[in-house]
Structures are given as C-alpha cells and as structure tokens.
Amino acid sequence: MPRDYTVGIDIGGTFIKAGLCDDQLAVVAREAVDTVADRGPEDAFQRIAAQIDALVRAAGVDRAAVRAIGVGVPGPLSHARGVILNAPNLPGWSGAPIRDRLSALAKLPVIVENDAKAAAFGEFTQGAGGGMRDMVMLTLGTGVGGGIVLGGKLWRGSFDNAGEIGHTIVEPGGRPCPCGQNGCLERYASASAVALRTIEAIGAGETSSLQGLAGQGRTIDAADVQQAAREGDALASRIWDETCRYLAVVCVNLQHMLNPQLIVLGGGLIQAGSHLLEPVRRHFDTYTWSMAPDSPRIELATLGGDAGILGAAALARGL
Amino acid sequence: MPRDYTVGIDIGGTFIKAGLCDDQLAVVAREAVDTVADRGPEDAFQRIAAQIDALVRAAGVDRAAVRAIGVGVPGPLSHARGVILNAPNLPGWSGAPIRDRLSALAKLPVIVENDAKAAAFGEFTQGAGGGMRDMVMLTLGTGVGGGIVLGGKLWRGSFDNAGEIGHTIVEPGGRPCPCGQNGCLERYASASAVALRTIEAIGAGETSSLQGLAGQGRTIDAADVQQAAREGDALASRIWDETCRYLAVVCVNLQHMLNPQLIVLGGGLIQAGSHLLEPVRRHFDTYTWSMAPDSPRIELATLGGDAGILGAAALARGL
Numbered sequence: 110m111p112r113d114y115t116v117g118i119d120i121g122g123t124f125i126k127a128g129l130c131d132d133q134l135a136v137v138a139r140e141a142v143d144t145v146a147d148r149g150p151e152d153a154f155q156r157i158a159a160q161i162d163a164l165v166r167a168a169g170v171d172r173a174a175v176r177a178i179g180v181g182v183p184g185p186l187s188h189a190r191g192v193i194l195n196a197p198n199l200p201g202w203s204g205a206p207i208r209d210r211l212s213a214l215a216k217l218p219v220i221v222e223n224d225a226k227a228a229a230f231g232e233f234t235q236g237a238g239g240g241m242r243d244m245v246m247l248t249l250g251t252g253v254g255g256g257i258v259l260g261g262k263l264w265r266g267s268f269d270n271a272g273e274i275g276h277t278i279v280e281p282g283g284r285p286c287p288c289g290q291n292g293c294l295e296r297y298a299s300a301s302a303v304a305l306r307t308i309e310a311i312g313a314g315e316t317s318s319l320q321g322l323a324g325q326g327r328t329i330d331a332a333d334v335q336q337a338a339r340e341g342d343a344l345a346s347r348i349w350d351e352t353c354r355y356l357a358v359v360c361v362n363l364q365h366m367l368n369p370q371l372i373v374l375g376g377g378l379i380q381a382g383s384h385l386l387e388p389v390r391r392h393f394d395t396y397t398w399s400m401a402p403d404s405p406r407i408e409l410a411t412l413g414g415d416a417g418i419l420g421a422a423a424l425a426r427g428l
Numbered sequence: 429m430p431r432d433y434t435v436g437i438d439i440g441g442t443f444i445k446a447g448l449c450d451d452q453l454a455v456v457a458r459e460a461v462d463t464v465a466d467r468g469p470e471d472a473f474q475r476i477a478a479q480i481d482a483l484v485r486a487a488g489v490d491r492a493a494v495r496a497i498g499v500g501v502p503g504p505l506s507h508a509r510g511v512i513l514n515a516p517n518l519p520g521w522s523g524a525p526i527r528d529r530l531s532a533l534a535k536l537p538v539i540v541e542n543d544a545k546a547a548a549f550g551e552f553t554q555g556a557g558g559g560m561r562d563m564v565m566l567t568l569g570t571g572v573g574g575g576i577v578l579g580g581k582l583w584r585g586s587f588d589n590a591g592e593i594g595h596t597i598v599e600p601g602g603r604p605c606p607c608g609q610n611g612c613l614e615r616y617a618s619a620s621a622v623a624l625r626t627i628e629a630i631g632a633g634e635t636s637s638l639q640g641l642a643g644q645g646r647t648i649d650a651a652d653v654q655q656a657a658r659e660g661d662a663l664a665s666r667i668w669d670e671t672c673r674y675l676a677v678v679c680v681n682l683q684h685m686l687n688p689q690l691i692v693l694g695g696g697l698i699q700a701g702s703h704l705l706e707p708v709r710r711h712f713d714t715y716t717w718s719m720a721p722d723s724p725r726i727e728l729a730t731l732g733g734d735a736g737i738l739g740a741a742a743l744a745r746g747l
Contacts, residue, residue, distance in 0.1 A: 185720035195719050243586045257685070264578065266687020267562045268722035273684040276717055278677050279600065289718035290680070358597050361609070365592040366576070366685055368585020398595055399608035400514050401504035403587035 114170055116161050116217075117231075117422030118180045119224060122146055122198030125157060128418035129164040129175070132426075134235055136415065138168035146198070150205035158214035177218045177428040179421030180207060181227030188269040191221045197287070198251075218428045222263070224417055226272055228410075229256020230263050231420025232373050236412040243369040246410065247274055247356070249378035253295040257367065263424070275299070277362065279355045297355040300331035300377045306348050307334045317344040335381045350388060352378075357392035364397060364405055375410030382409070433489055435480050435536075436550075436741030437499040438543060441465055441517030444476060447737035448483040448494070451745075453554055455734065457487035465517070469524035477533035496537045496747040498740030499526060500546030507588040510540040516606070517570075537747045541582070543736055545591055547729075548575020549582050550739025551692050555731040562688040565729065566593055566675070568697035572614040576686065582743070594618065596681065598674045616674040619650035619696045625667050626653045636663040654700045669707060671697075676711030683716060683724055694729030701728070 112132055119126040121144060128139040140160055144153065165172050184196040184203075191208020193199070212219040222230075229246035238244045242261055248254040253275025257264040264271050275295035276288055283292025284302075296302050308329050311317055319329050319337050337345035360372050379385055390407050397404055412419060431451055438445040440463060447458040459479055463472065484491050503515040510527020512518070531538040541549075548565035557563045561580055567573040572594025576583040583590050594614035595607055602611025603621075615621050627648055630636055638648050638656050656664035679691050698704055709726050716723055731738060 185722070255685075259578065259583065264686070266722075267689040267724075268687050268720065270720050270722045271685065271687035273687075276684045276719075277681040278715065281598065281673070281677050286717075290715060354600070358600050362596040362681065363685070365595045366574075366590065366682070367583070368587050368590035368592075370586040396597065396609060398605075400595075401587065401589050403504070403585075403589045405586075 113174050113176045115176055115422045115425035116164065116178045117227075117418035117420065117425065118157060118178060119227065119417030119421060120144065120153070120180060120182045120199070121224070122183065125153065125160070126414070126418055127157065127160045127164060128415070128422060129161075129168050129170065130419065130422035134419055134423055136418070137170065138164040139418070140164060140167075144199070146200060146202070149201045150199075150207065151210070154207070154210045154214055157211060161215055175217060177220070177425040178211065178215060179227065179423070179425035180211065180219060180221045181224035181417045181421045182207060182221060183224050185270050185273070186221060186223055188221065188265055191219065218425075220421075220424050220428055222421065222424055223254070223256075223270075223272070225254025226256035226263055226265075227420035227424060228254070228375060228416035229258060229272070229373070229420065230423055231416035231418070232375060232410050232412055233258045233420075234423045235419045236416060237373045237408050237410050238371060241371045243367070244371045244373060245272075245274070245363050245367060245369050246373040246375055247359070249298055249300060249374060249376035251299060251301050253299045254376075259367070274359060274363070277359060279358050294355060294359055298352050298378070303331040303334050303348060303352055303378070304329050307345060310344055310348070315344050318342045319345060331378055332380065335384060339384060353385065353388035354392045356389045357396055360389065360393050360405065360407055361396050364403065368403055369405050372405045372407045373410050374407065375416060379409050385409075432493050432495045434495055434741045434744035435483065435497045436546075436737035436739065436744065437476060437497060438546070438736030438740060439463065439472070439499060439501045439518070440543070441502065444472065444479070445733070445737055446476065446479045446483060447734070447741060448480075448487050448489065449738065449741035453738055453742055455737070456489065457483040458737070459483060459486075463518070465519060465521075468520045469518075469526065470529070473526070473529045473533055476530060480534055494536060496539070496744035497530065497534060498546065498742070498744035499530065499538060499540045500543035500736045500740045501526060501540060502543050504589050504592070505540060505542055507540065507584055510538065537744075539740075539743050539747050541740065541743055542573070542575075542589075542591070544573025545575035545582055545584075546739035546743060547573070547694060547735035548577060548591070548692070548739065549742055550735035550737070551694060551729050551731055552577045552739075553742045554738045555735060556692045556727050556729050557690060560690045562686070563690045563692060564591075564593070564682050564686060564688050565692040565694055566678070568617055568619060568693060568695035570618060570620050572618045573695075578686070593678060593682070596678060598677050613674060613678055617671050617697070622650040622653050622667060622671055622697070623648050626664060629663055629667070634663050637661045638664060650697055651699065654703060658703060672704065672707035673711045675708045676715055679708065679712050679724065679726055680715050683722065687722055688724050691724045691726045692729050693726065694735060698728050704728075
C-alpha cells in the first residue's frame, strides 16, 4: 500500500494532462481537459485544482496522502519564482504566478518546470533512461524542446533555461526562427519544420508525390513527408535525410560538450520509429570523431505522452 | 603560515610547467622545463618527480607538507584510470599510466586532468570566474580546448571528455579536422586556424598586406592576421570577423545547452584583447534569442599561462 502520492500536470497549448502517481510513480488516475488558453491562467488554475480533487476521488485515495504537485509548462520560466517568462502558445500567461496560485488553491507544495525538461526527467526516471546517470533528451514536436540530466539531476543552469537545445544554431545564417535567431535546430528538426520545408519546396516548383495532397487542400504534415520518403519520393527523402543529419550534428555537439551516456529522442516525430533512429545513428557515426570511444547511445523515448506527467510527478517527489 | 601545499603540473608538447602552491593557491615556486616529448613518458615522469623536489627546496618548504599533485595533459584521457587515451602532441604517450607512475615516483596522490579543463578550473577558482557558480571556458591556442564548471565542480561527463568544445560542429560539412570530423570550431577559431585560413586565401590569389610577410619567407601567424585586420586589411578583417562570429555561435549554443553565467575566452588568441572580445560580444548580441534575459557574460581569462598549474593544484586539493 503506497504511503503517499504526487500529482504530475502537463500544461500544453491544447490540453492540460494530469496524473495522480503513487510512490513508485505508477499512474493511479489520469485526466486530460481542454486548456482553453484564451480564458487566461486564473481560470486554468481553478480547473486544475478541481481536476486534482477529481483524480483523488476517482482513485479512492485519501486527499491527505497527496504530498505535492509538479507542473510542466511550455516556454522559458523562472524556476525560483515559479513563473512563465514567455509563453507563445499560452497568450496572457507570461508572468502568471503558477506556483503560488496553484499552491494556494490546492493547498499543496508546487514545483514548476519547463515541459520538455519535465518530460526528460520522466524518461530518465521511468523510461529510456533506466540505469543511466547522464542523459539528454530532445523532444521533436511542434517545436524542439530539450532536457539535460547530469548525475541523476535535472540541470537547470544559472538562469533556469538550460536544455533549450532546439535553439542551438546548426546552420549559421540559416532559416529565421520566431525566437529571434537564425538557423536553430527547431527550424529543421521539429515536426512543423519538416512539413514547412516540404511545403515551401513544392511551392518553389519542386516536384513530389505530395503535390497531390496539397492539391486536395489538405495540409502536408511531418508524417506525410516521412511516409513519402519511405515510398521513395525524392524531395521527401532529401528533407527527411536533412532532418536526420541536423539531429546527428546536435548529437555530436552534445557528445563533445556534455559527454552523456545517452541521448533520447522523443516527441511526435519519433512515430517514424527506426526510420528516424537509424539514419540519425548512421549520420552520427559518420560525423563523430575518432579520438576517443565516447559516443553516446541514441535511443527513442519509451513513455510517449506520459513522460511529462511522470516527470512532473517525479520532480514533485523532490520537494 | 600555510599548513600544506599542492603541486600543479601542466604538460604541453613543448614545456612542462610546474608550480608549488600554498593552501590559498598562491604559487610559492615555479619552474618550466622542456618536455622533450620524443624521449617518451617515463623519462618525463622522472624529470617531473625531480622538478617537484627542486620546487620544494627552492621554496624552503617541508617535503612532508606537500599533499598531492595535479597534472594537466593534452588530449582525451581516462580520469578513472589516470591515462591519456590519445595525445597527438605527445608521441608515445597514449596509454602511459601517468597517474600511477608519477604517484609511485613522487610518493604522493596524483590527479590527472585534461589541460584545458584544468585551465578552466584555474580560471574558475583564481581568475575570471570569481564568485560564479557555472562557467564555461574556451582555450583558443594551437587547438581549441574547453572546460565546463557546473555548480562549482568540473563537469567530466560519462566518458571523461566533456568540454571538448573545439570539436563541436559549427559548420556542417565544413573544413576537415584531424579529429575525423568536418566543420569543428577548432578549424575556425584556433590561433593556427586563423593563420592557416589566411595563408590559404592568399595562396588562392586573394590580395592582402600580409603577402609581403609571406614573400619574406616568414610564416603568417594569428597575431599578424589580427594586426592586419586592425590596420584595415580586407582579407584579414574578413577572416578575423569570421573567427569572432563562429565563437559567438558557440557562445549562443552554450547559452541554450548549459545556460552558464559566464563564458571565459583564454589561450594565445586573447592577446588581441578587446579586438577579440568586443566583436564576439557584438555578434553574440546579434545572434542570440529574445525569449528570455539569460545571456551569459563573456569575458577574457585573467591568469594567462598560470591557469593550467593553478587549476591542477586546485584539483589536487580535492583529492
């Protein structure tokens, strides 16, 4: 019989996912609700507090046995103040006191973490990171997030924004990024960037089997590109391979900066499975040095959409 | 009156520098001897042991008050085994048991560290890193070395090779590096790369005020390029600016991966002073994102050639 529980919350632009986890980090109850981001943060905090009570009731758990709440949120944040600094997907949330308001409403300690870092910690404790000490995770979704675990602990850096690997520059002077930089990894290796680069190339007159989709008025997505690449479409193959090459370059850079045992790839793009993993590994082997046998393992995430709530619940255990 | 002492040794391809340091890490005696690398490691170990005794005598210190030895060596190494894995500048040293042999000869505990990491730790404890918690140092010399200090400790990584920032890829498919990669920072921002790129451009027919030097049979070095850039030479200005731009890109990448408070530039190239620092800072400000106020300070190293022995002596204190 578990002695106590923590709650993991994963706030995204579309859904708020919540999970009640026991002391072995097994999810005993879960729920997802619409974020309804345009109603603002206070409305969401109240619904999250109600969501926690609903999870406790659903699991038949004593409310007093719930120890703490971990919350993953998109965008740069102040870990010390428990505040999002800049949230493009959550209009009106910048500066909202997530930690303090949620703590007051739920009457529990709250830890707030960047969503990609929470997911990385989830994979570290419960997923692909089993038995490792040092791990880096890249989340390849709408954007490219990241999280770094060093010596078993999440590394936050001096300003709480360590692990923003999607904004490392892989192509100096390359594609412009809404973050203000040029040539960010995110512009090449996010699911949206894979789709956008393909759409742009077709718009510029390149031929592709995907032109049909565009003609039907359906938007091309990353899964279409990956599928077309598997079927031998030249444009899709080139863009998919370029994506894998940039990921391999960043894996080499992580190898030399941090020298981790393991790099985990997560997020929507890994639905491609070995069609992502194998070319990234192959390019990594081609690109990396021959000076020392210090290549990290490169693996796919194993927890899927649960990584965020599990990581947040695991971080809440540290409160 | 200091209670005890440590010795810091910095083994390079040309010189072995040794310093006897008190418990405040002040150098009380120092000596540099030729490495004579081609006589091999055992010969050097014996001379280092003699050098330590000479330092102790010169300083009038009780030999029993010397507590430990720290050694910085070039190239990837096994920290756990105290062995260099690959030393291009020290033929025959690969696999030599530095830690165990030197410990046996000097009858003292020995810690072996990569030279750039030792220098970074020296700057952290005694130099530009004063009061900081998280710092990254780049050493711009014959190659580009690096060292990462996180939470006050040198970060070694899972394979002891963290901080090899000179081998992060800044230009995918760029200039070939002897390490086996292409487009390494070292091929653009080491002192030798600055000189080589200029010599190649002149050889390819570009005009420059430096052609005169080449005509006199004198080899162009990085200081010549920097001087010519200050005097308005177009080729030298372009190459110097490119160097500073690649350094700025890596500073942005370090910002997003590790989020340190401080990035320190050291090594021979920083003799250019503000002519290096100002353009690197300017390009960094242009390249970095606008999502969060988390820019690291970028500063020059302050310890010069002493960083290596001070860092090694400081690491020896941790034994």
